Amino acid sequence: MSELIQAVIDSNEKADLRTFASDLRHQEKRYLLKNDILTAFAEYCHNHQKPENFFSSSNLGKLIYYTQEIIREDSNLCLIIRPKIASEEIYRLTEDLTVEQMPIQELLDVRDRFVNHFHPNEGDILELDFQPFYDYTPTIRDPKNIGKGVQYLNRYLSSKLFQDPKQWLEALFSFLRIHRYNGTQLMINERIQSPQQLSDQIKKAITFVSDRPSEEPFDRLRFVLQLMGFEPGWGNTAGRIHETLELLDQLSDSPDHQSLEAFLSRIPMVFRIVLVSPHGWFGQEGVLGRPDTGGQVVYVLDQARNLEKQLQEDLALAGLDVLNAEPKVIILSRLIANSDGTKCNQRLEKVHGTQNAWILRVPFREFNPKLTQNWITRFEIWPYLETYAIDSERELLAEFQGKPDLIVGNYSDGNLVAFLLSRRLKVTQCNIAHALEKSKYLFSNLYWQESDHNYHFSLHFTADLIAMNAANFIVSSTYQEIVGTPESVGQYESYKSFTMPDLYHVVHGIELFSPKFNVVPPGVNESVYFPYTRYEERIESDRDRIEKLLFTQEDPEHIFGTLDDPSKRPLFSMARLDRIKNLTGLAECFGMNAQLQERCNLILVAGKLRAEETTDHEERDQIEKLYQIIDQYNLHGKIRWLGVRLPKSDSGEIYRVIADRQGVFVQPALFEAFGLTILEAMITGLPTLATQFGGPLEIIQDKFNGFYINPTHLEETAERILEFVSKCDMNPNYWYEISTRAIDRVYSTYTWKIHTTKLLSLARIYGFWNFTSKEDREDLVRYLESLFYLLYKPRAKELMEEHLSR
Ligand code: UDP
Numbered sequence: 001m002s003e004l005i006q007a008v009i010d011s012n013e014k015a016d017l018r019t020f021a022s023d024l025r026h027q028e029k030r031y032l033l034k035n036d037i038l039t040a041f042a043e044y045c046h047n048h049q050k051p052e053n054f055f056s057s058s059n060l061g062k063l064i065y066y067t068q069e070i071i072r073e074d075s076n077l078c079l080i081i082r083p084k085i086a087s088e089e090i091y092r093l094t095e096d097l098t099v100e101q102m103p104i105q106e107l108l109d110v111r112d113r114f115v116n117h118f119h120p121n122e123g124d125i126l127e128l129d130f131q132p133f134y135d136y137t138p139t140i141r142d143p144k145n146i147g148k149g150v151q152y153l154n155r156y157l158s159s160k161l162f163q164d165p166k167q168w169l170e171a172l173f174s175f176l177r178i179h180r181y182n183g184t185q186l187m188i189n190e191r192i193q194s195p196q197q198l199s200d201q202i203k204k205a206i207t208f209v210s211d212r213p214s215e216e217p218f219d220r221l222r223f224v225l226q227l228m229g230f231e232p233g234w235g236n237t238a239g240r241i242h243e244t245l246e247l248l249d250q251l252s253d254s255p256d257h258q259s260l261e262a263f264l265s266r267i268p269m270v271f272r273i274v275l276v277s278p279h280g281w282f283g284q285e286g287v288l289g290r291p292d293t294g295g296q297v298v299y300v301l302d303q304a305r306n307l308e309k310q311l312q313e314d315l316a317l318a319g320l321d322v323l324n325a326e327p328k329v330i331i332l333s334r335l336i337a338n339s340d341g342t343k344c345n346q347r348l349e350k351v352h353g354t355q356n357a358w359i360l361r362v363p364f365r366e367f368n369p370k371l372t373q374n375w376i377t378r379f380e381i382w383p384y385l386e387t388y389a390i391d392s393e394r395e396l397l398a399e400f401q402g403k404p405d406l407i408v409g410n411y412s413d414g415n416l417v418a419f420l421l422s423r424r425l426k427v428t429q430c431n432i433a434h435a436l437e438k439s440k441y442l443f444s445n446l447y448w449q450e451s452d453h454n455y456h457f458s459l460h461f462t463a464d465l466i467a468m469n470a471a472n473f474i475v476s477s478t479y480q481e482i483v484g485t486p487e488s489v490g491q492y493e494s495y496k497s498f499t500m501p502d503l504y505h506v507v508h509g510i511e512l513f514s515p516k517f518n519v520v521p522p523g524v525n526e527s528v529y530f531p532y533t534r535y536e537e538r539i540e541s542d543r544d545r546i547e548k549l550l551f552t553q554e555d556p557e558h559i560f561g562t563l564d565d566p567s568k569r570p571l572f573s574m575a576r577l578d579r580i581k582n583l584t585g586l587a588e589c590f591g592m593n594a595q596l597q598e599r600c601n602l603i604l605v606a607g608k609l610r611a612e613e614t615t616d617h618e619e620r621d622q623i624e625k626l627y628q629i630i631d632q633y634n635l636h637g638k639i640r641w642l643g644v645r646l647p648k649s650d651s652g653e654i655y656r657v658i659a660d661r662q663g664v665f666v667q668p669a670l671f672e673a674f675g676l677t678i679l680e681a682m683i684t685g686l687p688t689l690a691t692q693f694g695g696p697l698e699i700i701q702d703k704f705n706g707f708y709i710n711p712t713h714l715e716e717t718a719e720r721i722l723e724f725v726s727k728c729d730m731n732p733n734y735w736y737e738i739s740t741r742a743i744d745r746v747y748s749t750y751t752w753k754i755h756t757t758k759l760l761s762l763a764r765i766y767g768f769w770n771f772t773s774k775e776d777r778e779d780l781v782r783y784l785e786s787l788f789y790l791l792y793k794p795r796a797k798e799l800m801e802e803h804l805s806r
């Protein structure tokens with residue numbers, strides 16, 4: 001980057017740089033983000049009559065493209081440049097155009113000064129640096145491969161291990177001896193005493209099974225195999241056992257990483273899984289759409305169901321039916337005594353459609369019954385998590401009759417509990433963020449002191465740093481969740497360095513190139529969400545009822561608005577009413593465009609209709625704002641707003657009924673981490689226009705199977721919707737084309753089958769490597785524990801005291 005800056009300075013663009021920098025110095029704004037920088041530069045080009053291609057063809061234009069932030073301090077400009085994904089360089093540009101590179105520590109000081117929280121006379125601030133712990137672990141080199149951690153790790157460690165055949169065979173042998181199910185030995189027994197004997201016995205067993213009919217069940221071979229030293233786990237039939245033995249034989253003689261991966265994927269080592277999701281209303285009915293209860297609950301429930309199914313299949317294939325092996329999945333959530341008509345006050349609830357998947361609800365301790373017996377927003381939950389983890393450990397051990405094999409945390413609070421549980425139980429920890437709030441709330445770290453009363457980001461971000469560094473592996477829904485796009489910073493990337501003024505500076509918060517990151521997107525429940533064209537699977541009475549509900553039914557208690565012409569093409573959206581979901585933005589964009597109102601009705605399924613019925617401040621603000629927009633643009637007769645909580649089965653049919661009328665789904669969020677509603681809409685065949693900020697950018701392929709919108713530009717968004725609607729009016733085939741491709745996109749890429757196969761494979765491979773390489777992470781985990789006890793815990797205690805005084 002320094003060459004690019006130098007090239008600007010050494011050329012006739014120097015004058016442009018000087019003038020542009022001077023313009024910035026005269027702006028009122030002293031902290032410019034990417035959008036502000038682009039706007040300022042566009043203005044500069046306009047005012048100085050620069051040629052149209054100046055931005056794309058000049059070096060200065062390139063420099064501006066890569067600049068993420070500019071902070072003005074006195075007459076100096078501090079440029080934060082992101083030359084490529086996951087990297088950052090900082091430069092100070094003085095008034096006389098000298099340029100010097102700045103270390104991250106200095107940038108953090110600049111930011112502190114910007115908010116008047118720089119006090120060097122009072123001593124240095126705590127600096128958090130995780131880099132040294134990653135120095136001796138493998139790291140990916142090419143940013144393109146970030147998120148493909150397991151392939152990389154497998155290749156890297158295999159090549160190291162395979163260099164020493166003796167050590168390799170020893171490792172394999174030791175690993176095969178450790179597997180048990182309910183006390184019964186799996187894989188190999190004590191008749192095989194050494195790696196050499198293992199090699200010999202494999203060959204004998206291969207000869208034995210290759211002579212048997214390939215479909216012959218394991219049961220009939222069990223006795224002979226046992227005498228040779230082999231226990232259940234190799235396969236359910238002679239054919240399958242033969243394949244697994246051949247894989248191991250190959251691994252012993254001429255190992256390669258693909259056979260290792262294939263072999264490990266067959267070993268039955270995961271039987272019991274915990275999915276931790278403490279906050280929110282976690283239930284199967286009547287909870288969706290409430291503040292804090294959205295996609296995560298849908299995701300975790302679907303994941304639990306599908307994990308059970310996949311484990312059942314895997315265990316059956318491994319031949320464990322002979323032991324009646326039954327997998328068990330527990331979703332660990334919070335018991336809420338005052339459950340507002342939900343089942344959240346029940347300790348144990350079976351997950352619908354499963355044999356052995358449960359929601360286990362453990363209450364928070366009664367520190368403060370006024371609070372702990374009720375729903376607590378995810379922003380206030382922090383003081384109760386440590387004791388919750390301790391109580392949960394006891395309950396999990398009882399429910400499982402032993403330890404789980406894998407602990408998966410969900411969201412910041414669940415990941416912290418997963419860390420505490422994994423630490424205590426010595427079990428593999430997997431993290432799923434769903435959404436990291438740091439990048440969602442602008443300047444949330446810089447101004448944490450101003451917003452801590454409502455949001456408690458000091459606890460939140462500390463918990464995030466602890467959990468993401470502690471995790472053995474991290475599952476993300478998209479690539480950009482980790483490292484963003486060439487234009488925007490990723491969610492995990494935003495933890496790389498940041499300041500929490502007066503609390504700490506993070507100089508290296510997470511290693512983005514670590515192979516712990518794996519992209520594994522979720523799917524949709526295909527029995528609820530399926531294409532509108534599958535008429536034979538749809539229930540006619542449901543369709544009629546939902547048609548009425550959406551377009552004509554009068555129910556002022558739950559529905560606002562009567563449509564003047566219910567036959568117009570419906571524009572549909574469904575989301576929780578929080579600010580970032582931006583349904584108010586969609587209403588405003590609809591209000592701004594008369595042509596759109598002529599052609600379409602706007603149908604919203606969202607939250608509640610009355611501000612006084614909610615205790616969530618964001619929901620209250622959004623309800624008031626939505627009414628104000630409806631009045632301001634006089635949308636009466638053109639909008640329906642349903643404040644209803646629908647059963648899941650209805651929500652599938654809603655999308656289909658909208659598709660029956662050749663409607664459109666619009667997702668206008670200011671930022672969407674992933675966006676399950678987008679998958680739901682697309683699989684039902686509803687053409688979807690969704691925000692370009694976040695996950696939808698990866699789900700949708702623009703103009704092919706859906707469309708991007710920029711919800712910060714409302715008029716332009718309205719134009720894009722209108723353009724699509726007009727094209728469909730002119731050529732009805734166009735709607736069908738997009739609809740069909742949307743359906744194909746979800747079935748080919750976003751299914752739970754793909755997700756669970758990959759997740760279980762990750763669990764096995766990371767489990768193997770943790771065992772084999774005996775990677776010593778104790779120093780890192782000790783550092784994280786110190787942060788937990790010395791930083792997190794005292795602040796959490798303060799928050800609890802504040803709760804008690806309310
Ligand atoms: N949902 C619902 N009713 C509502 C709002 C949302 O059933 O009033 C469901 C929706 O169908 C989807 C989930 O909640 O399954 C929202 O997930 P998404 O990932 O889109 O957003 P999140 O709420 O997690 O941010």
Ligand code: LCN
Nearest residue numbers: 295434435673674675676
């Ligand atoms: C949280 C979000 O904000 C959504 O974007 C995701 O789809 C959901 O969790 C499930 O991961």
